[in-house]
Amino acid sequence: MATTHKYRVLIGKPGLDGHDRGAKFIARALRDAGFEVVYTGIRRSPEEIAAAAVQEDVDAVGLSSLSGAHIRLFPAVVEALVKAGAPDIPVLGGGVIPEEDIVTLKAAGIVEIFTPGTPIDTIITAYKDACAKKSSG
Amino acid sequence: MTIDRLLKGLKLRDPRAIGRAITLVENGDEKAQALLSALDEDLISRATILGITGPPGAGKSTLTNGIISELRQRKERIGIIAVDPSSPISGGAILGDRIRMMQHATDQDVVMRSMATRGRLGGLCATAGAAVRIMASSGCSTIIIETVGVGQSEMDIIRLADITLLVLAPGLGDDIQAMKAGLLEVADLMVVNKADCKGADILAMDLETVTRKGSTTPTQISMTVATEGKGITELLDCIAEVDSEHRDSGERQKRRRGAHDQEVLDWCLEILRPRLLAEITQKKMSLLGDPRLKAKEILKEK
Amino acid sequence: MPKDPKLAEWEENELAKSLNRFPERKEKFTNHGGEEIPRIVTPETIDDQYLDQLAFPGKYPYTRGVQPTMYRGRLWTMRQYAGFSTAAESNKRYRYLLEQGTSGLSVAFDLPTQIGYDSDDPMSLGEVGKVGVAIDSLADMETLFDQIPLGKVSTSMTINSPAAVLLAMYVAVGEKQGVAPENIKGTIQNDILKEYVARGTYIFPPKPSLRLITNIFQWCSQKTPAFNTISISGYHIREAGSTAVQEVAFTLANGCTYVQTALDAGMELDVFARRLAFFFNASSDLLEEVAKFRAARRLWARLMKERFGAKNPASLMLRFHTQTAGNTLTAQQIDNNIVRVTIQALAAVLGGTQSLHTNSKDEAHSLPTEESVRTALRTQQVLAHESGVADTIDPLAGSYYIEALTDKIEREALALINKIEESGGVVTCIEEGFIQRQIENAAYQYQLEIERGERIIVGMNKFKVEEEKKPPLLRVAPEVEKTQVAMLTELKNNRNNEQVAGLLTKLEAAAQGSENLMPYIYDCVKEYATLGEICNVLRKVFGEYKDRG
Numbered sequence: 002m003a004t005t006h007k008y009r010v011l012i013g014k015p016g017l018d019g020h021d022r023g024a025k026f027i028a029r030a031l032r033d034a035g036f037e038v039v040y041t042g043i044r045r046s047p048e049e050i051a052a053a054a055v056q057e058d059v060d061a062v063g064l065s066s067l068s069g070a071h072i073r074l075f076p077a078v079v080e081a082l083v084k085a086g087a088p089d090i091p092v093l094g095g096g097v098i099p100e101e102d103i104v105t106l107k108a109a110g111i112v113e114i115f116t117p118g119t120p121i122d123t124i125i126t127a128y129k130d131a132c133a134k135k136s137s138g
Numbered sequence: 139m140t141i142d143r144l145l146k147g148l149k150l151r152d153p154r155a156i157g158r159a160i161t162l163v164e165n166g167d168e169k170a171q172a173l174l175s176a177l178d179e180d181l182i183s184r185a186t187i188l189g190i191t192g193p194p195g196a197g198k199s200t201l202t203n204g205i206i207s208e209l210r211q212r213k214e215r216i217g218i219i220a221v222d223p224s225s226p227i228s229g230g231a232i233l234g235d236r237i238r239m240m241q242h243a244t245d246q247d248v249v250m251r252s253m254a255t256r257g258r259l260g261g262l263c264a265t266a267g268a269a270v271r272i273m274a275s276s277g278c279s280t281i282i283i284e285t286v287g288v289g290q291s292e293m294d295i296i297r298l299a300d301i302t303l304l305v306l307a308p309g310l311g312d313d314i315q316a317m318k319a320g321l322l323e324v325a326d327l328m329v330v331n332k333a334d335c336k337g338a339d340i341l342a343m344d345l346e347t348v349t350r351k352g353s354t355t356p357t358q359i360s361m362t363v364a365t366e367g368k369g370i371t372e373l374l375d376c377i378a379e380v381d382s383e384h385r386d387s388g389e390r391q392k393r394r395r396g397a398h399d400q401e402v403l404d405w406c407l408e409i410l411r412p413r414l415l416a417e418i419t420q421k422k423m424s425l426l427g428d429p430r431l432k433a434k435e436i437l438k439e440k
Numbered sequence: 441m442p443k444d445p446k447l448a449e450w451e452e453n454e455l456a457k458s459l460n461r462f463p464e465r466k467e468k469f470t471n472h473g474g475e476e477i478p479r480i481v482t483p484e485t486i487d488d489q490y491l492d493q494l495a496f497p498g499k500y501p502y503t504r505g506v507q508p509t510m511y512r513g514r515l516w517t518m519r520q521y522a523g524f525s526t527a528a529e530s531n532k533r534y535r536y537l538l539e540q541g542t543s544g545l546s547v548a549f550d551l552p553t554q555i556g557y558d559s560d561d562p563m564s565l566g567e568v569g570k571v572g573v574a575i576d577s578l579a580d581m582e583t584l585f586d587q588i589p590l591g592k593v594s595t596s597m598t599i600n601s602p603a604a605v606l607l608a609m610y611v612a613v614g615e616k617q618g619v620a621p622e623n624i625k626g627t628i629q630n631d632i633l634k635e636y637v638a639r640g641t642y643i644f645p646p647k648p649s650l651r652l653i654t655n656i657f658q659w660c661s662q663k664t665p666a667f668n669t670i671s672i673s674g675y676h677i678r679e680a681g682s683t684a685v686q687e688v689a690f691t692l693a694n695g696c697t698y699v700q701t702a703l704d705a706g707m708e709l710d711v712f713a714r715r716l717a718f719f720f721n722a723s724s725d726l727l728e729e730v731a732k733f734r735a736a737r738r739l740w741a742r743l744m745k746e747r748f749g750a751k752n753p754a755s756l757m758l759r760f761h762t763q764t765a766g767n768t769l770t771a772q773q774i775d776n777n778i779v780r781v782t783i784q785a786l787a788a789v790l791g792g793t794q795s796l797h798t799n800s801k802d803e804a805h806s807l808p809t810e811e812s813v814r815t816a817l818r819t820q821q822v823l824a825h826e827s828g829v830a831d832t833i834d835p836l837a838g839s840y841y842i843e844a845l846t847d848k849i850e851r852e853a854l855a856l857i858n859k860i861e862e863s864g865g866v867v868t869c870i871e872e873g874f875i876q877r878q879i880e881n882a883a884y885q886y887q888l889e890i891e892r893g894e895r896i897i898v899g900m901n902k903f904k905v906e907e908e909k910k911p912p913l914l915r916v917a918p919e920v921e922k923t924q925v926a927m928l929t930e931l932k933n934n935r936n937n938e939q940v941a942g943l944l945t946k947l948e949a950a951a952q953g954s955e956n957l958m959p960y961i962y963d964c965v966k967e968y969a970t971l972g973e974i975c976n977v978l979r980k981v982f983g984e985y986k987d988r989g
Binding site: 006007011018027028029032033034035036039040041045048049052053055056057058085086087091122 | 152153156157159160161164165166222224225227228229230231232233234236237240243244249250252254255395
């Protein structure tokens with residue numbers, strides 16, 4: 002068959018932070034790397050993100066937060082995905098996130114955290130790995 | 139998930155099952171065949187497929203949102219498929235329609251799926267038809283297909299949809315004249331959105347003479363101001379009228395037959411394309427001579 | 441050679457008037473050797489081209505500055521943006537900054553406050569007090585300015601969609617302190633157009649938002665004439681990734697839109713235009729930034745004169761605040777950020793800014809610690825008192841490069857402004873996504889250059905090290921949310937709820953009509969209606985803006 006397998010990723014910003022430059026860049030970069038990116042924009046609740054992720058049956062969810070609310074909101078998205086019956090969809094995140102929070106977030110189930118200055122190739126590889134793991138799992 | 143689990147999930151309207159089923163079909167998984175053959179044909183034949191097309195800037199997404207809100211008030215279960223083009227270079231895509239529908243994200247009776255064209259020349263992805271059937275099977279009574287509205291995609295939608303809406307708006311330049319006269323003649327209903335703007339009445343007048351191919355009466359025009367939810371109820375009434383006419387006159391069946399046959403043809407071509415391409419490449423024919431004759435030669439050999 | 445008559449003319453008129461109002465900071469400005477530093481240097485012979493393009497500070501088209509004495513008369517205001525967690529905590533930081541020599545306050549509000557949600561709203565989860573101070577009602581505002589005399593200190597508030605409410609609260613606090621409204625000085629950002637394209641803290645759609653903005657213009661011109669009613673911002677547009685030309689073009693185009701909106705509402709140009717202020721970014725390309733500020737001043741003066749026919753010189757002057765570019769700060773080797781900020785601050789000063797905020801070195805990690813903020817402030821103080829750049833006016837004028845670049849930026853920005861006009865104006869371009877796409881494309885290109893190593897960011901994609909120590913960071917305690925919620929409950933128990941409900945109903949009715957909403961909001965605020973309660977009423981009437989991606 003001619004239809005090809007593509008990795009699908011949902012990118013969104015939970016909470017009230019409106020700075021979407023980074024999220025938009027990641028979305029474009031993923032597109033240029035061959036991903037299909039469902040971009041859901043700013044001001045999303047964890048429930049909205051999870052519901053959309055399930056409908057779109059994405060292979061990974063990417064979150065962004067620059068307002069310090071990541072510590073509450075990123076784990077909330079993981080929880081919402083579990084509740085929506087999709088505990089297998091990996092969640093990755095980025096933004097202004099202090100190092101000590103990364104440990105906490107990973108313990109809460111976020112697969113990878115990208116801080117400012119992370120090269121885009123590193124980020125894309127991380128998404129590829131996360132999507133591949135999910136597909137085979 | 140196994141096919142059985144998925145089919146059960148569709149019956150139960152489980153969002154996860156619906157999402158997984160569409161992915162299977164999109165990725166050309168072998169399990170897809172088994173799934174598609176076991177769908178609820180009754181539900182499929184009863185669902186109404188609404189195609190919404192039109193130039194960028196006409197307000198299609200806003201209108202779609204308005205239609206969804208209204209239908210939800212009537213307790214209907216709705217499916218939406220939004221199609222965006224895949225990048226011919228990277229093969230990836232930005233699926234940017236979902237962002238405009240997020241207010242319905244947690245409503246379980248609004249089943250939305252964003253799809254990329256994935257290299258299909260037509261504009262509409264090859265698997266949209268299958269996705270429609272899966273959604274119908276999960277109980278969606280109305281399924282809306284929306285595309286960007288440039289290029290070949292409108293014709294694909296029109297083929298796939300039971301009823302096609304062409305959404306226009308004043309102030310989009312003189313594209314109406316330049317724009318594919320063919321599109322105007324194939325729509326079942328025309329919507330003049332942003333009806334509160336200057337030029338809306340003139341646009342409506344310009345459209346009054348447009349008649350659908352094969353019809354004797356001019357195509358109906360609805361006026362809406364989608365941002366304010368105005369005109370939506372009336373539009374839905376028009377749609378219901380057209381739907382009813384089509385069912386009575388046999389037009390609906392005729393179109394479904396046409397769509398079905400076309401889709402089978404498309405799949406034939408999809409399946410043959412790589413095989414033929416491999417053969418042609420392998421032959422390393424001389425660059426001289428008429429390509430059409432060469433094609434006939436190759437096919438004669440089949 | 442004798443002094444050029446044009447220069448003499450300026451000295452006898454604009455300069456003399458200014459010196460009469462207040463003298464320069466020193467009798468004489470001298471260098472290390474005791475020699476006098478000239479106030480301003482011009483070409484020996486002043487021709488028409490000079491007068492047309494540059495002129496003198498405080499004289500149309502203001503390329504060389506809006507005041508005749510610039511920093512010799514008064515240094516730029518050192519205004520450090522600050523605020524976090526509770527009003528009580530922020531109040532401490534403000535009093536610290538005032539002790540350390542800051543000349544004005546600048547309030548940062550948390551995201552729920554900026555978007556009109558109370559701390560107990562479900563949408564506020566995890567966000568309370570994080571990027572600024574949480575203000576739910578007048579009670580919080582009173583705490584915020586405790587022991588801070590509003591008659592003496594001017595305050596800039598970075599608030600947009602609910603600016604009307606916070607402004608009302610500020611004036612009410614002043615009233616309680618016994619300060620007459622006409623003596624209240626400060627600025628509210630109140631620039632909704634840029635929210636839709638770069639910052640994202642919008643609430644209502646464009647039309648009702650513009651109505652609120654003109655309501656504020658009108659109310660303030662009568663009640664608080666010393667208060668700046670809008671800070672038309674390019675900072676965030678640049679932070680979102682635009683180029684320098686786009687920053688100028690989109691900001692000035694927004695400015696023209698506000699002017700037109702006010703005129704359409706029947707206001708008199710030369711009455712409100714003098715209270716328009718601007719806010720720009722100071723990025724790392726020192727020379728381009730200096731040219732950018734000069735180009736912006738000249739372009740605005742010309743637009744106001746030619747397009748709107750402004751007569752009063754005050755209407756033609758582009759006065760602006762600057763912030764050094766946040767998006768240039770790196771999380772790696774954070775001491776390098778001090779160097780970046782210094783260059784950027786220098787650009788702002790050489791460009792003639794009226795007030796300046798310098799970022800702290802640790803802001804790519806978190807909100808700044810007290811120590812980092814102090815260093816940021818010291819950066820400005822060193823520039824002001826040790827570098828000599830404040831002792832002469834527009835020193836880079838006449839440089840071939842700077843003047844050519846100033847001309848180029850003005851030309852290209854004007855072309856972009858005209859393009860927006862032709863495409864239906866700013867609001868249409870926002871609704872169609874034109875402006876957003878321009879910014880996104882520029883941002884994308886820039887980021888690609890960094891990723892490819894074509895653009896070097898020291899410490900990040902070149903000259904890297906293994907990061908040794910972790911910097912001490914400011915953490916906002918999560919209890920802030922609990923504290924705020926508890927205070928809200930108490931507030932609602934102690935106030936006259938019937939009164940509040942009645943006033944909110946009156947506000948709703950007025951919002952449905954076309955009256956000025958400020959008096960209604962002021963009344964609600966004084967009775968301790970919460971920010972969320974007031975904004976929810978307005979949401980009901982105006983609807984909410986939805987981003988279309």
